[in-house]
Amino acid sequence: DVKVTQSSRYLVKRTGEKVFLECVQDMDHENMFWYRQDPGLGLRLIYFSYDVKMKEKGDIPEGYSVSREKKERFSLILESASTNQTSMYLCASSSRDRGPSYEQYFGPGTRLTVT
């Protein structure tokens, strides 16, 4: 089974802190994604990566950056956390070998609260 893990289920940070959210997948997937989920807005794409050291902006990249130094790990970085970044963050991965749009597998999510 595909396993996508995220470093924390719950996280509380202060405004202005630098925050790292880690995501690791164990299925050798090429593609990895970061979404945020907010009530009434569904899931929105922040950043994605199709390969190591490669990144592409999604729909709402402002205030975020990412890092992909190894194939299995995709990190989301909040350079200076703000209260409007309080949200649920979901990481996902998918295989490119089976076609570009095959299903994405999701991690359990990190609920981040910025106070």
Place this chain on the structure above:
Amino acid sequence: AQKVTQAQTEISVVEKEDVTLDCVYETRDTTYYLFWYKQPPSGELVFLIRRNSFDEQNEISGRYSWNFQKSTSSFNFTITASQVVDSAVYFCALSGQAGTALIFGKGTTLSVSS
């Protein structure tokens, strides 16, 4: 631009009722993929089904069935004889030919009471 609309924000049914979750999509791609995901209270999204744009066959999996109609740009999801364990948020999503990330609808919260 690509868009997914789930007009039903919340649905409440009693166990054993049938329920249909609507999904309407917009895309200019000729090849695209449609998905349904389930998000139970635990929070993790669970993949349910993927459909390719060139395959309009309906699909049935146990109590779940999906009706894909390109003519109306719809990909509806029906649960037959609903159960309390079906209570969750259900998301419809779209992915285009370029293989970019999923475009999600805002989700439908289904509550099944006993």
